[in-house]
Amino acid sequence: MQPLLRVENLVKHYAAGRSAGSGEKLAALDGVSLSIPPQGTLALVGESGSGKSTLALCIACLEHPSSGSIWFEGVDVAALDENKRRNVRPQIQLVFQDPASSLNPRWTALEIVSEPFSVQRRFTNQERAEKSYALLERVGLPRKMAHRRATELSGGQKQRLAIARTLALEPKLIILDEALSALDCSVQAQISNLLLELQASLGLTYLFITHDFAMAAHLADQIAVMDRGRIVESGPTNEILSSPNHEATRSLIAATPPYTETSGMRVNL
Amino acid sequence: MRYLLRRTFHAVFLLFGVSLLTFLFSSLTPGNYFDEMRLNPQIAPETVAALRAQYQLDRPLPVRYVHWLNAVAHGELGFSFAYNSPVGPLLWVRARNTLLLTVTATLLAWMLALPLGVWSASRLGRAPDRVLSGATATLLVIPDLVLALGLLIFAVRTGWFPTGGLVSVGFESFSPLHKLRDLALHMTLPVITLVLSALPTLVRHVRASVAEVLEAPFLKAALGHGLPHRKLLYSYALRAAANPLISLFGFSIGTLLSGSLLIEVVMSWPGLGPLLLEAILARDLYVVVGAVLLSMLFLVAGNLVADALLYWADPRIRTTASAK
Numbered sequence: 327m328q329p330l331l332r333v334e335n336l337v338k339h340y341a342a343g344r345s346a347g348s349g350e351k352l353a354a355l356d357g358v359s360l361s362i363p364p365q366g367t368l369a370l371v372g373e374s375g376s377g378k379s380t381l382a383l384c385i386a387c388l389e390h391p392s393s394g395s396i397w398f399e400g401v402d403v404a405a406l407d408e409n410k411r412r413n414v415r416p417q418i419q420l421v422f423q424d425p426a427s428s429l430n431p432r433w434t435a436l437e438i439v440s441e442p443f444s445v446q447r448r449f450t451n452q453e454r455a456e457k458s459y460a461l462l463e464r465v466g467l468p469r470k471m472a473h474r475r476a477t478e479l480s481g482g483q484k485q486r487l488a489i490a491r492t493l494a495l496e497p498k499l500i501i502l503d504e505a506l507s508a509l510d511c512s513v514q515a516q517i518s519n520l521l522l523e524l525q526a527s528l529g530l531t532y533l534f535i536t537h538d539f540a541m542a543a544h545l546a547d548q549i550a551v552m553d554r555g556r557i558v559e560s561g562p563t564n565e566i567l568s569s570p571n572h573e574a575t576r577s578l579i580a581a582t583p584p585y586t587e588t589s590g591m592r593v594n595l
Numbered sequence: 596m597r598y599l600l601r602r603t604f605h606a607v608f609l610l611f612g613v614s615l616l617t618f619l620f621s622s623l624t625p626g627n628y629f630d631e632m633r634l635n636p637q638i639a640p641e642t643v644a645a646l647r648a649q650y651q652l653d654r655p656l657p658v659r660y661v662h663w664l665n666a667v668a669h670g671e672l673g674f675s676f677a678y679n680s681p682v683g684p685l686l687w688v689r690a691r692n693t694l695l696l697t698v699t700a701t702l703l704a705w706m707l708a709l710p711l712g713v714w715s716a717s718r719l720g721r722a723p724d725r726v727l728s729g730a731t732a733t734l735l736v737i738p739d740l741v742l743a744l745g746l747l748i749f750a751v752r753t754g755w756f757p758t759g760g761l762v763s764v765g766f767e768s769f770s771p772l773h774k775l776r777d778l779a780l781h782m783t784l785p786v787i788t789l790v791l792s793a794l795p796t797l798v799r800h801v802r803a804s805v806a807e808v809l810e811a812p813f814l815k816a817a818l819g820h821g822l823p824h825r826k827l828l829y830s831y832a833l834r835a836a837a838n839p840l841i842s843l844f845g846f847s848i849g850t851l852l853s854g855s856l857l858i859e860v861v862m863s864w865p866g867l868g869p870l871l872l873e874a875i876l877a878r879d880l881y882v883v884v885g886a887v888l889l890s891m892l893f894l895v896a897g898n899l900v901a902d903a904l905l906y907w908a909d910p911r912i913r914t915t916a917s918a919k
Contacts, residue, residue, distance in 0.1 A: 383815075386819055387819075388815055388818060388819060408824070412821050412823065413821065415818070415819050415820070415821050416819075416820060416821045418819075419819060420815070420816065420819055422812040422815070422816070424812065427811055427812050427813065428812035428813050428815075428816055429813055430813045430835070431911065432834075432835075432909060432910050432911060433910075441817065441820065442820040442821075445817060445820040445821055445822045446820065446821055475910070475911065477911070488816075491816070494820075495820060495821075
């Protein structure tokens with residue numbers, strides 16, 4: 327089967343030091359390749375600073391890679407110009423780590439969920455409201471929350487809201503960039519179950535970025551381990567867990583608590 | 596609404612306090628308008644004493660203040676010794692001229708600062724941003740006075756602009772269009788000086804506020820929904836960065852106003868500035884108090900406008916204010 331997303335040899339340099347063009351370059355991504363089949367979930371696991379978020383921004387067409395290609399549905403989106411990239415963006419949505427800063431603090435939940443519609447100028451006001459209420463319900467936010475401001479919601483509710491917003495434009499790929507890391511254990515379990523349920527009913531494809539192996543094992547069928555801008559190990563989840571080869575993988579596994587009863591995620595490591 | 600009412604109440608209270616302090620300080624300074632007369636041997640001491648009594652300068656300070664407050668309540672601002680006329684009409688004409696400068700300069704400065712700041716923030720650290728930052732830093736270290744003198748020299752050398760005054764001789768006989776052109780020409784130099792003096796601060800604040808919100812994930816998310824980059828900058832980012840900028844707007848009116856008083860003196864613009872200076876030198880008490888109070892009134896009004904804008908722009912202020 328043709329993968330939905332195939333990243334080939336992706337490189338992203340940032341200028342090091344104060345002034346750009348001084349010649350010194352810092353490689354955030356150093357030849358990354360990966361692929362995700364339609365409706366699959368790939369967990370990208372790595373320490374902070376290993377380049378995971380840069381990769382997420384490049385795939386979401388929010389950063390330009392220095393070289394390499396990103397094939398999405400058979401099109402190399404890294405080679406497109408800004409106007410065409412803008413048309414691709416709605417199909418690849420990002421959920422950020424910090425739900426508080428990813429939601430406009432001035433807006434109500436309803437305004438936030440319907441914002442993608444107004445950016446895309448889709449539907450009438452009436453239809454937008456109906457669809458927004460339906461989205462809120464879809465992610466388990468009660469109707470009375472619709473008129474609360476983002477700042478008045480709890481962490482878990484904020485992340486549900488952020489997920490509802492990404493669903494608005496019916497994307498094919500959702501990138502979850504440490505989307506559960508800022509939440510409590512019990513809330514993490516609820517949201518990850520919501521994600522699994524949404525995937526099953528809407529046929530979504532996930533790129534799940536995390537530093538937590540237990541979470542990765544719960545959600546993903548494939549795991550790629552990232553270290554200093556490179557993918558050092560990848561394969562099916564249980565293979566990586568049972569026989570980790572690379573040192574970075576072993577240290578990440580060692581850093582994960584064996585299993586947590588409350589979170590409902592039992593992983594034998 | 597209660598938020599705005601409370602703000603208005605604060606403003607009135609502030610004006611009251613300022614009037615009291617101005618009155619107190621200008622009364623405490625040694626000497627008064629009639630002291631020079633006393634040195635003149637041709638004027639009898641009795642005459643001076645009679646004048647002092649006529650203007651109630653021999654009464655104790657609290658009595659005079661209450662008397663003055665009473666006059667203000669009736670729409671009179673006291674009496675000018677030097678001009679031998681009521682202060683009110685004297686101030687209004689001058690205040691109108693000052694406002695003409697300040698309002699024009701404030702609007703122009705903001706109209707320039709917003710696009711420049713946003714443009715700079717969107718190119719943070721790159722060549723255009725660094726050039727602009729260098730330019731604003733240079734402008735920032737040049738004192739207003741040097742700017743004004745430089746422009747005056749320029750006007751004298753080229754003869755393109757009049758070097759002082761509000762209008763040319765014979766203004767009354769000009770056609771309406773000619774009148775407008777004449778006024779605009781006279782305004783050009785003082786307005787340019789004021790705009791240049793305010794611009795660097797404003798541009799730098801706009802740049803910093805917008806650069807800060809541009810990092811916010813919710814703007815990245817909006818971009819991810821397919822928002823065009825230009826709209827992201829000028830609509831989303833500018834609105835998200837609005838709060839500190841609106842407060843700065845109120846503050847900028849204050850700086851431009853006090854800047855204007857100085858520039859008016861240097862460029863002989865018949866505003867409150869020269870009037871206030873002469874009044875202070877001549878110890879023309881009620882003119883000083885009136886002029887200070889009027890400037891303060893503009894400042895307070897500007898800040899009230901900023902408060903109202905803030906209330907209108909940010910729903911969070913509305914909800915917290917009505918919850919209280």
